[in-house]
Amino acid sequence: MSLRILKPTAAFADLLPQEYKELVENGPFSEEKGISDLGTFKEIVEEHPHCAGCGVALGVRLVAASLPAPADTLIIGTPGCSFFGLAQTAVNYANTAFGNQNAVASGLKRMLKLRYPDKHKDVVVLVGDGGIADIGLDMTLHSWFRREKITTIMVDNEVYGNTGGQESGMTKEGEVLNMAPDGKKFPKIPVFDLALSSGCAYGARVTVASPNKIGQAVKKAILIAREIGPTYVQIYTPCPTNFKIPPDRTVKIAKEAEAGYYSFDEFVSPEAQEYLQRYL
């Protein structure tokens, strides 16, 4: 994106909302910003109706702050909780039909490659656990099998939050939720392992308790997807609302999970490793 199209004319500038002016003057479009800069620049995510203490909101916010090139990033989402923040984000964002995000991203990335062969257009899927592991699983896997150059990021709150708290494929076995009155009968779907075996060049498993790790993982994932192949980042983003937990416990829950089943994990293909070394 050329900043020329973002900057208002002087006469019009006075009429625009304060948030817009701040985005032009102090946003991450002209100067690269990262997690460590948070609090000192105008973030591209705007005010949103996520619940107080929402882990997904924190995940979306941290991902948005980690984009290496927000001026040329396009986000594909799907219905769920994640799109509350994403629809308020200053990048092109498409929602479409539930679960089809990786198919849409495949088509979009290829067309943008045709139209802008000399530019990197980072197509990023940012979706919840229901959209990736359940309804969209076949399309997610096939985008990986086909080696589409897109980044898939799951904000995993282990529940269908937006529809009122139903069991999802990523819910832990035994957890009692709507549509699982006796507790979930099968284990958490191993999407992270599937990413590795399906041909992703890079994968990372992180939680919102480690914002710097999220920053590094997202940056690596997007860079590697530019040239090498599909990449995947799975972020644990706890939901206080549907799990009936006080909203100030979200990060603590994520931290506790890091000591167990949500420990930090990462895989990098040799090709991707070489690319990172050349690039960074």
Next chain:
Amino acid sequence: MDSVQHSVDARQLLFEAERTPAFITGSEAVMEAIKRANVDMAIAYPITPQSESMHLIGDLYAQGYLKDYYRGENEFAVMAAIHGAALGGGRVFTATSGPGTLRAMEMFPVWAGSRQPIVSAFMCRGVSLPPSIQPENIEMSMLLDTGMLMFHAENAQDFFDLLLKAYVIAEKPEVHLPVGVFVDGFFVTHTRDTVFLPPDNLKLSSYDPENSPVPVFDMETPPIRITRDPLLNKSNFISYAANASWHQEVLAAAERARKHIDEYLGGLLEVENPDARIFIAASGTAVSQGREALKDLLEEGLDMGLIKIKSIRPFPTRELEEATKNADLIIVPEFNAGGWLAREIKASLNENRRVVAGPRVFGGMTIPKELIINEVRSALTRQSRGF
């Protein structure tokens, strides 16, 4: 590619360029159309009887006529990827049939609501259960309110021309809607017919995404915060208002397509023997069978005419009312169990007891002309007895 293709004005390609005859299948006619359509990207998935067409499109890609092409994993995925590619600002093509159409269903209102000038061929066949791969167009009835434009081809010549014309009409900025070009599978796709083709070194000029009424999705077109999705999560009121107003705009865009359909298709319908008192009204292959029945009935001295409906959406309500204002009887042969075309015709006419919703065949049967002739005779008998 054998030779360099030249971009030409649509009117030149479609109406002025000299045409030479080719004895080809309907599947080959699809290939010939897309070859001249300057398509950026096509995505394919196998299902009978459209697979052959998409194999040939793949060959076009290998020869350099398309810039990208791949086989998707199911029809919902393919139509979703087509949506993504169209978001990115290029000209795209795909096709499907029967159960494939139904599998992709959610995407058609998404295409229309996103105002994407996508052209998709639908080579209609039976839907389960019980399964049938044979010709039947019940799937058309299920798409009538998706917001897509719908053209129904009678034969391979129609199929060729309608595919090209679909792009021209779809991409008019005041229309900018997806177009389904429908044909009855096997009857058209797997038979050979003479099709008159313009030279293959001519092609439509490329799609210009800056002529779109909605901004292109490429982070190069303001406003930067684009979402094609009503902000249902911000407030229900905004959601209702945005959704309703967009739907109204989709309907209005289809209405604005009428004049372009008149210009490029020569009208939303065609009438033979306009002064007749009895009409066979049909679309698709049923028109061909209607023509056969018409010949015999005219020889018997009946005051017969034929109405070929080419545009199903938008529907030629006014034209039908005009064409049948002096008619006593309208017979509607169809290749589907539901009788959707007869319903559409009845809904368009004030005096719709004149409409006979038949004969209908389904599951892949043919409509022999005798069936249509008998239907006319039975209807006339009923009328003479005052029923």
Next chain:
Amino acid sequence: MYVAARVDEEKCNGCKLCVLTCPDPNVIVLNKEAKKVTVNETHCKGCGLCVVACPKEALIVS
């Protein structure tokens, strides 16, 4: 007037741990010269994650 997080400026040392746990964007902002954070009360939802994160107990929701 709002239920929101409030900063005790004497205790805050500008470590920004609160900034990294706030789910909402542009709410907690660092004043670089003063090395202290401020909270945009109108955008704060009062969830309290920053309160829990602060090692200096410089934040309170009220």
